[in-house]
Amino acid sequence: MRKTFKVAAIALAATAMLVGCGKDTGEVKVVGPYMTGEKAKTTYNALLTYNLSSLNNAITAHSEDGQHIANFVDGLLENDNYGRLSKALAETVEVNDAFTEFKFTIKDDIKWMKSDGTQYSANIDGEMVPQVVTAEDFITTLKHNLDYSDSAFWSDTYYLPAMFLQGGWEYWAYTYIQYRLAIGKFRDYYGYYFEGDEALGTLTNPTPDEVAHNVWCYAYLYGGVMAEEVPTGDDLSAISNFERVGAKVDTQGRLVFSLNSSMPYFTSVLTYSCFLPMNEHFVEEVGYANFGTTKDYYLYNGAYRL
Numbered sequence: 001m002r003k004t005f006k007v008a009a010i011a012l013a014a015t016a017m018l019v020g021c022g023k024d025t026g027e028v029k030v031v032g033p034y035m036t037g038e039k040a041k042t043t044y045n046a047l048l049t050y051n052l053s054s055l056n057n058a059i060t061a062h063s064e065d066g067q068h069i070a071n072f073v074d075g076l077l078e079n080d081n082y083g084r085l086s087k088a089l090a091e092t093v094e095v096n097d098a099f100t101e102f103k104f105t106i107k108d109d110i111k112w113m114k115s116d117g118t119q120y121s122a123n124i125d126g127e128m129v130p131q132v133v134t135a136e137d138f139i140t141t142l143k144h145n146l147d148y149s150d151s152a153f154w155s156d157t158y159y160l161p162a163m164f165l166q167g168g169w170e171y172w173a174y175t176y177i178q179y180r181l182a183i184g185k186f187r188d189y190y191g192y193y194f195e196g197d198e199a200l201g202t203l204t205n206p207t208p209d210e211v212a213h214n215v216w217c218y219a220y221l222y223g224g225v226m227a228e229e230v231p232t233g234d235d236l237s238a239i240s241n242f243e244r245v246g247a248k249v250d251t252q253g254r255l256v257f258s259l260n261s262s263m264p265y266f267t268s269v270l271t272y273s274c275f276l277p278m279n280e281h282f283v284e285e286v287g288y289a290n291f292g293t294t295k296d297y298y299l300y301n302g303a304y305r306l
Helices: 037-042 063-072 135-146 159-164 168-182 208-223 233-240 266-271 280-286
Strands: 077-079 085-087 090-095 101-106 121-124 127-130 247-249 255-258
Touching: 077 266, 085 090, 085 266, 121 280, 135 159, 135 168, 135 247, 135 255, 135 280, 159 168, 159 208, 159 266, 168 208, 168 233, 208 233
Parallel strands: none
Antiparallel strands: 077 085, 090 101, 101 255, 121 127, 247 255
């Protein structure tokens, strides 16, 4: 299938080199060697004005990153040449009448490719298994995106999944509280407003029920979304395991999104980087700290590789 550049996102990654500049003219001169033959037909060259900061689509919100990621990794939907949403990796899309639940069937045999052009295989229980895109890969990205517990990997786009998905703000609030407890600066929700005194409202060893109650409060404080029932300490296991977030794989292998309210416009957010897939086996293999830092620490399923 012929693939064109996703112009709405960006003109693709560059390999061209800036060789010289016209003196005092403001002109930029790019000289050879020029590509010929088949390589010229399959390789895109362009002049970059900004460097990539990261290819980690779970955390970056920089336009210079997202514009390239859009050409390296396909998501459920994409914009066509006229800006209209069309199916990319989604084979089928089902929406309930209330626009609160969206189900996507993923196309078969969409390979995860390495930068050298070979398919990535993961070591699973001692067996090398070639990897293809699955519904679970989209949930992997969302788990990393909403996780606030490690300050080195705070996402710039966590508010998007949290805004749309049931339990999104709840999961984010739980990980936020874990971070604050780890640095010893967690204040009870009711002490939140005492900004002038770090000691006021501080909880050093909260009970599970206190943590759960604060998850409920902070989800409302930051996201304006409050669960109908206040969670208790008994709910923390399900909260921490992502079980209460409205992003799941059903028994038919479909990706199911359950939303906070009726949101007919939900599909428009699915082209954002944080809703693109990530292969968890590869992330674990290279280490999350390395993922997306070089072309070799990244996987590709789209039209191009770097």
